[in-house]
Structures are given as structure tokens and as C-alpha cells.
Amino acid sequence: MISEHIPDIDLITNCAEQQDTVFSRASPWTKFLLLIIVVLLITLTSNLVVLTAMYAIILLACVMAGLPMRKIIAWYAMPVIFVISLVGLMIWNQPGNPLFSLDIGGFVLTLTDQGILLIFTLLEKALISVTFSLFFLMTTKYAYFSALVSRLFPTPLDQIFLLAYRFLFLTLAMAASMLKAVRSRGGGIIHSIRTQGGLFAGVFGLVFVRSFEQAERVEKAMTARGYNGTYAAHTTIPKPGIAECGILCAGCLAIILIFWMVPHAGGW
Amino acid sequence: MAHIHLEDGSFTLTWVLVWWIIALACIGIALWVLRREKGKNQKKITIAAFVTAAAFALFQINIPLFGGVHLNLTPLVAILAGPVLGALVVLVINILSAAIGHGGWGLIGANVLINLVEVVVAYLIFRGSRKIIPDLFSRAGIATFAGLFCGNLMMVAIIMASGIQGVTQTPGQVLAGLSLIIAVNMGIAIVEALLTGLIVRYIGNIRPDILGESKP
Numbered sequence: 001m002i003s004e005h006i007p008d009i010d011l012i013t014n015c016a017e018q019q020d021t022v023f024s025r026a027s028p029w030t031k032f033l034l035l036i037i038v039v040l041l042i043t044l045t046s047n048l049v050v051l052t053a054m055y056a057i058i059l060l061a062c063v064m065a066g067l068p069m070r071k072i073i074a075w076y077a078m079p080v081i082f083v084i085s086l087v088g089l090m091i092w093n094q095p096g097n098p099l100f101s102l103d104i105g106g107f108v109l110t111l112t113d114q115g116i117l118l119i120f121t122l123l124e125k126a127l128i129s130v131t132f133s134l135f136f137l138m139t140t141k142y143a144y145f146s147a148l149v150s151r152l153f154p155t156p157l158d159q160i161f162l163l164a165y166r167f168l169f170l171t172l173a174m175a176a177s178m179l180k181a182v183r184s185r186g187g188g189i190i191h192s193i194r195t196q197g198g199l200f201a202g203v204f205g206l207v208f209v210r211s212f213e214q215a216e217r218v219e220k221a222m223t224a225r226g227y228n229g230t231y232a233a234h235t236t237i238p239k240p241g242i243a244e245c246g247i248l249c250a251g252c253l254a255i256i257l258i259f260w261m262v263p264h265a266g267g268w
Numbered sequence: 269m270a271h272i273h274l275e276d277g278s279f280t281l282t283w284v285l286v287w288w289i290i291a292l293a294c295i296g297i298a299l300w301v302l303r304r305e306k307g308k309n310q311k312k313i314t315i316a317a318f319v320t321a322a323a324f325a326l327f328q329i330n331i332p333l334f335g336g337v338h339l340n341l342t343p344l345v346a347i348l349a350g351p352v353l354g355a356l357v358v359l360v361i362n363i364l365s366a367a368i369g370h371g372g373w374g375l376i377g378a379n380v381l382i383n384l385v386e387v388v389v390a391y392l393i394f395r396g397s398r399k400i401i402p403d404l405f406s407r408a409g410i411a412t413f414a415g416l417f418c419g420n421l422m423m424v425a426i427i428m429a430s431g432i433q434g435v436t437q438t439p440g441q442v443l444a445g446l447s448l449i450i451a452v453n454m455g456i457a458i459v460e461a462l463l464t465g466l467i468v469r470y471i472g473n474i475r476p477d478i479l480g481e482s483k484p
Contacts, residue, residue: 006328007368039373042277043284046434079275079369086274089445090435118434125277130369137367154299156313161360163317164324168364171321172328201466204339207322208348209471212478215318219311227310 007075007134009172015067015138016145023065023135028144028237030244031136037251038132042125044258048117051124058131067138072131079126087122091115143235150233159231167218171211178203274432276372283430288377291359294384298355316353319345320360327361327370340456342383342419343390343412344464348471348478351391358383378426385422390415404472404479409465416457420450 016024023031041054063069096114103109137145149161182203219227240248279287302312323341346354362376362383371379394411401407424446428439435442472479 009368035373039276040281043279043281043374046277075369082371083275086449087278087432087435089448090432090437090442092437093441094436121434122275122278122432126275126369126372129276129372133367133369133373156302157295157299157356157359159313160316160320160356161363163314164320164360165364167318167321168324171318171325175322175325175328198466201463201470204326204463205467205470205474207326208319208344208467209475209478211318211322212315212348212475215315216311218318219314222314223310 006078008071009168011068011071012134012137013142013169016141019065019139019141021065021139023061023139024141026139027240027244028140028148030240030248031140032148033240033248034251035132035136037248037255039129040255041251041258042128044255045262046121046125048121048124051121051128055124055128055131058128058135062131062135065135065139067135072134075134076127076130079130080123083123083126084119087119091119094118143233144237146233147235147237151237155230162231162233167211167214170214171207174210175203175207178206274372274375275369276374278372278432279374279378279430280433284374284377286377287375287381287426287430291377291380291384294381295355295359298352301352302356312353316349316357319349319353320357320364323357324361324364327365339460339463340386340416340419342386343394343408343415343460344467346387346391346415347394347408347411347464347468351388354387354391355380355384358387378430381426382419382422386415386419389418405465405469408468409461412464413457413461416460417454420453420457424450 038054038058042051045051062072092109092111092115094112094115096112096117098110098112099116101108101110140148146162146165149165150158152158153161182199222231323345326339327341342354342358345357349357359376359380362371362379365371366373366376390411393414394407397407397410401410424443427446428442431442437445468479
């Protein structure tokens with residue numbers, strides 16, 4: 001694991017493989033289509049009630065699936081920082097009731113209640129998207145995930161995706177162990193750009209060199225076993241059941257309703 | 269990868285679709301070029317997959333310099349894999365990143381376009397200035413900085429064109445805010461240029477063939 005605040009791919013995969021709940025038995029197609037519906041819904045609506053209801057449903061599904069909620073909340077750090085760092089600059093001077101003002105070199109920046117509401121709305125949208133993505137990954141077995149990639153992406157993009165996803169576990173472990181080695185020798189504390197930069201450049205360079213060497217070895221080994229440029233994923237993906245089709249239809253209906261009820265919802 | 273550090277729901281559906289369509293057209297061109305080179309792709313694909321895995325893994329590492337930065341690595345991907353494979357690599361990394369909350373699904377199109385600018389500019393400068401700047405460290409550093417600078421301009425152009433849902437600031441006010449982000453990003457770009465220079469020199473010393481350079 002590289003950091004506590006970055007989703008741990010090993011833990012995500014472990015959860016997906018160990019899962020035996022209604023969510024892991026659901027068709028990966030259903031979860032994939034629901035992901036698209038969720039992204040569309042949070043793109044189309046900024047209604048806090050609708051967003052809160054969606055977030056509550058997704059959180060409930062995560063709890064029911066027995067996912068590690070503390071870990072998921074720790075992994076929120078990155079998206080929350082991203083939203084605050086960029087949108088934090090744009091919430092000033094929004095129309096609304098002023099809360100306080102800052103005078104910076106003649107420029108008056110006013111924070112209003114609508115500015116606060118805007119950042120909460122965008123944060124909630126971010127958390128809905130992240131939570132559902134993690135829910136999808138943590139309830140879908142690797143074999144199904146690779147079969148989805150194989151069917152959705154054109155060749156050779158699917159090959160790069162599938163091989164990269166497979167190699168990712170090795171590479172992450174290699175990078176984490178190299179960082180551990182650096183830290184155990186006193187690295188990781190700022191000395192100077194010269195020493196620290198050189199140290200990390202060595203780690204990064206070595207990860208790339210080793211990756212290239214592994215790629216060459218793996219390619220030779222795979223060619224010896226009959227690899228001809230096609231890494232196929234033959235797993236049969238279960239089709240959505242009637243109940244799942246009903247959920248998907250409800251999601252589509254929600255999108256249509258938003259288009260009907262909210263003028264210019266799509267931005268046109 | 270340099271990113272518009274925003275999540276889903278920030279852009280309107282129209283702009284999400286616009287950036288996705290342009291990005292997919294660029295990816296389509298890269299796929300077409302790659303498919304034309306039939307029979308030579310097997311090794312390239314394997315290497316692209318490993319570059320993707322390595323870049324994604326290293327992308328997650330926080331370097332304790334100037335309070336902590338993470339590398340974008342796009343220019344390095346361009347130097348190692350070239351613009352065609354680089355285009356595919358950045359798409360896969362953006363999808364994997366969106367899956368773990370590092371940028372939204374809807375913003376993949378916009379982020380791929382930013383990364384493509386970085387890839388193309390860095391690659392052209394690194395390869396094009398081989399005779400003028402023979403030193404790997406300087407050449408990679410300059411290519412990286414130029415790539416990231418152009419990527420930042422692209423990011424500003426995309427945000428200015430799309431706007432952010434709910435934000436009512438004037439274009440001038442948005443640009444002022446973004447200028448602050450550009451200034452921070454350029455500071456990080458200098459660090460990244462130095463580090464990429466060191467990484468490329470390190471790789472050049474061990475495996476110059478990976479860079480397409482002959483050993484001195």
C-alpha cells in the first residue's frame with residue numbers, strides 16, 4: 001500500500017473476490033449501466049435533496065455489501081481536496097446573502113451562503129461518483145471486470161487495459177517495496193532537491209526499467225505459449241435479471257424526468 | 269497525468285459530451301495508426317501495458333518536496349512510449365484514475381485532451397531537439413516543462429469554455445482564480461522537469477535502447 005488515503009487496489013480486489021452478497025451476484029452489466037446512470041444524474045441535477053437521497057442509497061448499498069466503510073471514507077481525502085482546491089477559488093462573489101468579505105489589494109472577495117451551498121453540492125456530487133465507483137469495483141469479480149473491458153474496448157486498447165490491470169498489482173507492490181526501502185534508509189524527509197530528487201528519480205527510473213524488462217520477459221513467455229497479440233477474456237458475463245432491468249428502467253426514467261422538469265438541464 | 273481536478277457533475281452534459289467526442293476521435297486516430305503497423309504490435313502493446321501500470325503506480329506516490337507533490341508523468345510516458353501508444357496509455361490511466369476517484373468519469377474526455385497535448389508537445393521537443401541538446405537531462409527537462417505548460421494552457425481553455433455548473437463568476441474572475449492554479453502547477457512542473465530529467469538520465473545510463481538512444 002502506497003498511502004492510507006489512496007484506494008488500495010489489493011483490498012478492492014480482495015473485497016470483490018470474497019463478496020457473496022446480492023450485489024456481487026448482480027450482473028456486472030447492471031452495475032456498469034448504473035454507473036453511467038449515476039454519472040448522468042449528477043451531471044444533470046444540482047438539487048441537494050435528490051443528490052442527498054442518491055448518496056444515502058449508495059452508502060446504504062455499501063453498508064449492506066459489507067464494504068470497509070472506514071477505508072472508503074479515508075479514500076475520500078483525494079477527491080475532497082481536489083474539489084476544495086479548485087472550486088474553493090470560484091465560490092467567491094456568488095450571488096446570495098454575504099457571510100464575510102476579504103479585501104485583497106483592492107479586490108473585495110465576498111463569501112455568500114450560495115457559495116457555501118455550491119461547494120457542498122459539488123462535494124456531494126464528487127462523493128456520490130467516487131462511492132459508486134468503489135462499490136462497483138469492490139462488488140465485481142476480476143474475471144467479470146476483465147470480460148467487461150474485453151467487450152467494451154476495441155483492440156488493441158483492450159489488450160493494453162487488460163495487461164496493464166494485471167501488471168498493476170505487481171508494479172504497485174514493487175513501487176511500495178522500493179519506497180519502503182528508501183524510507184528505511186532515512187529517505188522521505190526533505191533534505192534538498194538534489195538528494196531527494198535524485199533518490200526519487202532513481203526509484204521512479206528503476207520502476208520503469210524493471211517494467212520494461214518485465215514486459216520483454218512476459219512478451220517472450222506469452223509468445224512461447226501461443227500469444228499472438230490477443231489476450232482474450234472468455235468469462236461469460238451474467239445478464240441482468242428482471243429486477244435489475246426494473247432498476248435500470250427506473251434510472252432511465254429519472255434521467256428523462258430531470259430533462260422534462262429542469263429546463264436546460266443538459267446545458268443547451 | 270495532469271488533471272482538471274474536478275469530479276463528476278462539474279461540467280454540463282453538453283461539454284462532457286463535447287470533450288469525450290473529441291478525445292475519442294483522437295484515440296481513434298491513434299488506434300488507426302497502430303493497426304496499420306500490423307505484425308509489429310505485440311511487443312509494443314506489452315510495453316505500453318507495463319508503462320501504463322508503472323505510470324499509474326508512480327502517479328500515486330507523493331514526493332515530500334515543497335510540501336508534497338505528485339508527478340504528472342505524461343511527458344515521461346511520451347518520451348518512453350511515443351505519441352501513438354502514449355495516447356492509449358493516457359486514456360487507460362485516466363479510466364483507472366476515475367475508478368478510484370482521481371478525476372471524474374465525465375471529465376475523462378477533457379483530461380485525455382490535456383494529457384494528449386502534454387504527450388505530443390513533450391515528444392516533439394524531446395525528439396526534435398536531439399541534435400541541438402544532446403544532454404538527456406536537459407532535453408527531457410525542457411520537453412517536460414514545455415509539455416506541462418501547454419497542458420496547463422489546454423486545461424484553462426477547457427475550463428473557460430465549459431464553465432463550472434453553478435459558478436457565476438465573470439470570465440475574468442475565473443481566469444484570475446485559474447492563474448493562481450497555473451502558478452502552482454508551473455512550480456510543480458519545474459520540480460517534475462528536474463525529476464524527469466534525472467529519471468531519463470538514469471534510464472539512459474542503464475538502458476539507452478528504451479529511449480531510442482545509442483550508448484555514448
